[in-house]
Amino acid sequence: MKIAIPVHENNVATVADFADRLLLVDVSPGRPPEFRGENFAGKLLPAKVTSLVNFKVDVLICGALSRPLAAMTVHSGIELIPFISGSIEDVLEAYMSGELGDQRFLMPGCTRAMEWVPRAQCSRRRWRCRQQDAASGGGTKKTLKGDEPDAKR
């Protein structure tokens, strides 16, 4: 499985649309993950999505992004996990352990933003954005497979 993360230095880039670098992580069972950096700068949005498709990306983990980029990504068959914030290391670790839905990785405004992100292939929708829940008493730890019983689909 190939994961792509638009990055800035050691963090997930705040906005995928404006990111200059793309980190590609190839995760295969029984093998250590392989990391590769790609240029993501100066491209128009369709070209960015075409790059993702050409790199055979399965999952895009990113910070904020525009509607057109979200729509093009999802409709290209790429699983989208948007509005993630944090260091690359922490985010990848949380993704592998199914804890990326934790409050500490969520960007502010996530609840409202999830209303417009296309439903298909968007993992975050399956996890739901639990900022309010988290604010009222602890974060959520959901699995990547989206198998929580009350998940909204």
Place this chain on the structure above:
Amino acid sequence: MAQNEDTKNFTDLVIESIADGIFTVGLDWKVASFNLAAQEITGIKKSEALGRTCREVLRASCCETNCPLDEAMKTGNPVVNRVVSVIDAHGQKRSISISAAPIRDTGGRITGGVETFRDIGSIERVRDEIGREYACQDILSVNHEMRNLFDLLPVYAESTSTVVIEGETGTGKELFARALHNLSPRRTKPFIAVNCGALPDTLLESELFGYKAGAFTDAKRDKPGRFALAEGGTIFLDEIGDISPALQVRLLRVLQERTYEPLGGIHPVKADVRVIAATNKDLAALVREKQFRDDLYYRLNVIRIDIPPLRERKEDIPLLADHFIARFNVLQKRNIQGMSENALAHLMRYDFPGNVRELENIVERAFLICRAGQITQAHLPRLFEDDAGGDAEDTEHAGSLKKVEAAFLMKALKRNNWNRLKTAQELGIHKSTLFRKIKSLGLELPPSRKGG
């Protein structure tokens, strides 16, 4: 203590009521305050923004590469009106203008920063709306006469009749021709523009109608002409008033019979092409002077569009200036805020012999000189000032001075019986200086008495 509390409440009230988005951060980049306008622009609630890093909240294109707040806090100097893009919580890309300044404690130490930002996307939307209302294809105008033309263009476009567009140079004749084509059922077919004045007559003929192999030396292969290239579409013949009588005849045949013969060809070729001709000359006057065939004129003049010069629609100058500024801002990645009222008033006094093209050039030139803020009168060209009358008085004054000098010299020469040596001695100047003066002033001396 109570007074401090009151002051704080008052400050909070003021900050909340300001239309610009405002937030403050500490040295840890965490948002410490976030006003109502900031919530509206970013789409993020104050409760969600407080305590988060400002980049997560603002989500601007400059956050990670060229942060104005970082610059202001590092240098201690404010950053003013930097235009950047942000992605709001609704996933919409917006243009905002950011200003940033450091916050200092009583000892002058920087303890954080304040960023104010304004949504200029809404200004751009208004501009777009204005543009839509006062635009037809790529032509902008608020002028009544032009608006009438905009209303008629779709009607003209539906027809296949030939069109003559008359207008001074730089009024946008080709824009009108393109608009007619783009609004017509032929829009999916080619639009071919030919400047008839730019080519010699023989070349223009082969350019328009093409040639067959062997038609002349070096014609080794068939070459399709512009009429063939425009098949099914529109051909725009600019500067039609400049074509020769011989070519006028050939063009008349195309319009009458809808056929033409390529050079060296023996069979006529059918032409399904709409002809739009344009000229900056008065075609009717050329007909009267027998320089343009009357039969061709009447064939062409089925639909006639007269584009008024810019001096007759000066109300368009602010709209056009604004349009060019917006365009050059995008093309040159600049952030010129517009044109000052004085500069605009100055432009309004000018007659623009070069019409819209000249205005565009003036704005482009002003962009070279004006690095930021507004285009002022100082950024407008000197030539313009001359034409606008700024230095006209000086020129007139200089002219009258020369007249006085010429009259003075003529009197002195006459007094000395046209003897230039004596005249020079009387005036206390060298004779060669006098000769130079006589030459430069163009003084005519009596031929018989030039010696001396």
